[in-house]
Amino acid sequence: MENIPEDKRHIKGWGVDIDPKNDPTYPMKHRTNEEHKGYSWERPSLQPVNIEVLHSNERPNVTAVFGTSTPPSGLSGMIRRYAFKHSENSYLHWLPLLLADRVNVVEGIVDDFKQGHVPNIFAEKGMKADWKHDKAGLFQKVAITALVTTAAVLILTGKHKELAKKF
Template sequence: MENKDKDYSHIKGWGIDADPKNDPTYPMRKRGNDDHTGYNWDRPTQQTETIEVLHSVERPNVTAVFGTSKPPKGLSGMIRRYAFQFGEGQFSHWLPLIVADRVDAIEGIVEDLKSGHIPNIFAEKGYKAQWKYNRTGVITKVAVATAVTTAVVLAFRRKCKD
């Protein structure tokens, strides 16, 4: 097999990193241990933990500063605690977190209803803007939701008759 040099100059951006003088990472490769003085920094003072803070199993402790506005609670909190038993490189970490977000949204609606506040889901989900700028998408979503709901209702009715 022959290794021929081909001309790729017609491809926009081809060979942009071929010149070491134009490589933004190039100076980093030439540094020695004495050149890293600009990288030293002092860790910020550790924020006190007044609530439960979930952190990755890959970290020995929590970060110096963290958010406290939404501590884990309820079913979504239990799902989050389960997810943080796994490393960040695993689906068993990320998929439960996605589910926990959905469960948390439903828990928020239930809390609103318990406190006597009826949420305006139409406005909160931005359906007015969607209707204005993506009308076909809204119609498609409504049609699919109607079809799925109808299929589920018919399946339950058939099951109840049996």
């Protein structure tokens, strides 16, 4: 790949800091105009892309060096792909990524069961330390989890309507 400067004017908000009067450090910053010369370093050679790498839609290509421990897969991967179709300044980018993390945890637990391994969630969530040092906090977490799970089950099964009629 070549290192060709690209026109970034199509990106919403690009160059918003060009006007020195819009710069929060103006006029306190001692300006030498050195920052207008650009980077003085040579861009490193690009890392080969041999797996799916999700990157901002505000960048036309991946960064020179990137890392991903696991490529996106399953339902969480579909959610991540959806998130990366949206700008990083949008809730449609960040909220799906949060959801994808939670879905990925469930996928990992299901994968553990598929491989015949029963996960020790009590130990993996650090509940032994909570039991030793913060029993009240542990009871609160368990109570909230039980309440949210019960509410979700009632809503998903439609039983919440029957309970509402009783009260």
